Amino acid sequence: GDSVTQMEGPVTLSEEAFLTINCTYTATGYPSLFWYVQYPGEGLQLLLKATKADDKGSNKGFEATYRKETTSFHLEKGSVQVSDSAVYFCALSERGSTPLVFGKGTRLSVIA
Amino acid sequence: DTGVSQNPRHKITKRGQNVTFRCDPISEHNRLYWYRQTLGQGPEFLTYFQNEAQLEKSRLLSDRFSAERPKGSFSTLEIQRTEQGDSAMYLCASPQLAGVTNTGELFFGEGSRLTVL
Numbered sequence: 258g259d260s261v262t263q264m265e266g267p268v269t270l271s272e273e274a275f276l277t278i279n280c281t282y283t284a285t286g287y288p289s290l291f292w293y294v295q296y297p298g299e300g301l302q303l304l305l306k307a308t309k310a311d312d313k314g315s316n317k318g319f320e321a322t323y324r325k326e327t328t329s330f331h332l333e334k335g336s337v338q339v340s341d342s343a344v345y346f347c348a349l350s351e352r353g354s355t356p357l358v359f360g361k362g363t364r365l366s367v368i369a
Numbered sequence: 370d371t372g373v374s375q376n377p378r379h380k381i382t383k384r385g386q387n388v389t390f391r392c393d394p395i396s397e398h399n400r401l402y403w404y405r406q407t408l409g410q411g412p413e414f415l416t417y418f419q420n421e422a423q424l425e426k427s428r429l430l431s432d433r434f435s436a437e438r439p440k441g442s443f444s445t446l447e448i449q450r451t452e453q454g455d456s457a458m459y460l461c462a463s464p465q466l467a468g469v470t471n472t473g474e475l476f477f478g479e480g481s482r483l484t485v486l
Contacts, residue, residue, distance in 0.1 A: 348411075
């Protein structure tokens with residue numbers, strides 16, 4: 258079945274450092290790909306998405322590009338802030354059919 | 370605020386007791402999803418409804434779990450004879466757009482945290 262694999266955390270970075278969180282997926286069709294974020298004490302929020310190959314999703318300085326050839330959707334940010342400290346989840350959905358499948362999450366801590 | 374409301378936000382119960390969670394989804398959305406999230410894990414799909422019909426159930430949904438959506442609006446998730454392994458956050462979600470088509474994107478409520486002692 259469909260699955261998502263994320264790099265394990267926790268990831269600890271200094272403010273203004275470059276962030277990469279790796280995500281690869283397995284799917285039978287052509288899924289939509291998502292990054293969700295969960296800030297401390299808050300619910301899951303959609304961060305960004307991409308619905309077809311080579312699409313780039315972006316939001317709040319974060320970016321991820323849908324790479325069909327490597328089945329990847331890595332999350333990047335050029336300069337992280339303390340307020341970016343959260344748990345990040347990669348997820349996929351086979352469009353129009355199956356519910357979202359999530360990775361296990363990667364905890365990011367940014368220190369000043 | 371995603372518009373998905375869940376209650377109670379936190380429930381502490383003793384092993385063997387029954388608990389019920391309620392979800393009020395974004396209005397006019399045909400589909401409603403339930404997920405479970407345990408500590409250090411990503412959300413895991415439990416079940417979903419289209420209107421009042423329960424269309425899919427995960428193997429995680431044992432016989433002790435039952436979900437309903439009687440009028441195609443709010444939904445309840447009941448756990449009977451709770452076990453310590455049921456301790457988790459139970460999440461409800463609505464899809465992005467009203468109507469039948471599922472774009473994949475979901476809006477989540479803040480969840481109902483269950484602690485079984």
